[in-house]
Amino acid sequence: MRFALTAAVIALLAMAFPSAADQPGTRAAAILDRFHHANQWRDHIMVVGHRGGVRENGEVVRAENSLEAIEAAVALGIEVVEIDVQKTRDGVYVALHDSWLDRTTTCHGRLIDRTLDQLAECRLRIAETGRVRNERVPTLKAILSAARDRVLVNIDNKLDFDELEGIVAEARSLGMEEQLIVKQNLWNAAKVAEAKALLAKIGAKVQFMPIIADDAVRDAGFVRSATGPVSASAVELINWRREAGSLTGNGGALFRPMVRAEAVRGDWHMWVNTYAIVNKPAGFLAGGRGDQLAVEASNPDEVFGFWIEQGATIIQTDEPKAAIDWMNAHGYRRAYDLPAVSALADLGG
Secondary structure (H helix, E strand, C coil): CCCCCCHHHHHHHHHHCCCCCCCCCCHHHHHHHHHHCHHHHCCCCEEEEHHHCCEECCEECCCCCCHHHHHHHHHHCCCEEEEEEEECCCCCEEECCCCECCCCECCCCEHHHCCHHHHCCCCEECCCCCCECCCCCCEHHHHHHHHCCCCEEEEEECCCHHHHHHHHHHHHHCCCHHHEEEEEECCCHHHHHHHHHHHHHHCCCCEEEEEEECCCCCCHHHHHHHHCCCCCCEEEEEECCCCCCCCCCCCCHHHCHHHHHHHHHHCCEEEEECCCCCCCCCCCCECCCCHHHHHHCCCHHHCHHHHHHCCCCEEEECCHHHHHHHHHHCCCCCCCCCCCCCHHHHCCC
């Protein structure tokens, strides 16, 4: 199925589907309830689609950061889509990972050299196969409108830090800022203060998530000081893979019992990333226990099962279908009261 949303359809979506704050029966509201109450839902593992979640059985089947990926994510029932944000020459936020167009579109050159109108000639393509999709580079507003009330959106801001204020304003214009998860790397008191200042600017409704990596932080005390002041509901924990031939046996310093106890006391989710990074060892952010081991090496117990045993309750992956299938088979998913509803399908998309 091809997805090419016009501005008129996006406007219809915004009018037809009030925000989760106004409509507590929406799927996004149910996801937010579980996101905010980690201790009540540690028997349900949330799944995040990296760049929308574009792989199945080791193959890339959708263009990253695409509306097509959003639709597939909703159909799968995942809770969050991670989206990269860049900016055009005329200041429009768009969903694109790279600052250059060559890898993921049919165009060439730098994104910043094109206006939104000039970007319209570019079509998304699957970088790994070269397959061209009938979809333009979507604006951030189009992505948010498609996700609204159906799935949360985790923003990976590829721009300067202060652009987050403008990014949040896009969500606020759609009445869905509470469905946005923004994040920042924290490793000392100054960075925590910076995060607090950011929250004061963007408002309390937005979900702020600290990113903490074990190359800089190994102390449970800092984790406590980094989560409390920002009222974190989730913390993205990085277990760097330091040796290409090794797999972590315990999740590293940030998955020790002391940190897991902090997660319980603070009522926040431990979030782990199993997705792949180009030109890096497999499982680079997850102590070697990543998607390649789970799917391509057919050993999901040693990835999804391992991280759940270490306390993870949110897993970000390129392979959301494989993750959900495994979790369903092992009793780690709990049904929502409301089914995932496709707004695009309802509008004949």
